[in-house]
Amino acid sequence: KNEVEQSPQNLTAQEGEFITINCSYSVGISALHWLQQHPGGGIVSLFMLSSGKKKHGRLIATINIQEKHSSLHITASHPRDSAVYICAVRSVQGAQKLVFGQGTRLTINP
């Protein structure tokens, strides 16, 4: 079993829909990251969370430390949101290394 599990692996939705991507982890963490990767592109950090909730534009990220679970929400989704979204956790054990989930491939159709 992977230390970081994401669901769903693939998600297709229509423009305007509310999107939720889930991440569960099994290790102690100091922080959780949500990353975005466009096809053939680089990796962009969207959020770093250690508790609670963060919002940036149409993106919202939440984390429940007790349940070891995080969600990434996209409101009013748009085709330009189509990308792979990656959950990654920073272990409590040193060096700020990340352990990555497999990613969720999101496709938003116009």
Next chain:
Amino acid sequence: NAGVTQTPKFRILKIGQSMTLQCAQDMNHNYMYWYRQDPGMGLKLIYYSVGAGITDKGEVPNGYNVSRSTTEDFPLRLELAAPSQTSVYFCASSDNYGYTFGSGTRLTVV
């Protein structure tokens, strides 16, 4: 712009050849990393560094070497390239506020 610069963006190597992937950051981050991303798989840590002169192995270090002579630079050396090293390589740096990734190097070994 501040960030992580990786070169080259693409490279084709023949089996047995060697090469160095360059990585430089201008954010004065102590922590730097090399990850590889294989199709359909999460990113895996190759090597990391917690500061100039200090490096350590990650999950998949075999076939690679690194050095960290300055805070800014963290080159990754491939000796005797093998087809199994065909992948996309990402360099990253971090501090307590987040992670920054380079744009990636797509390497094919034939």
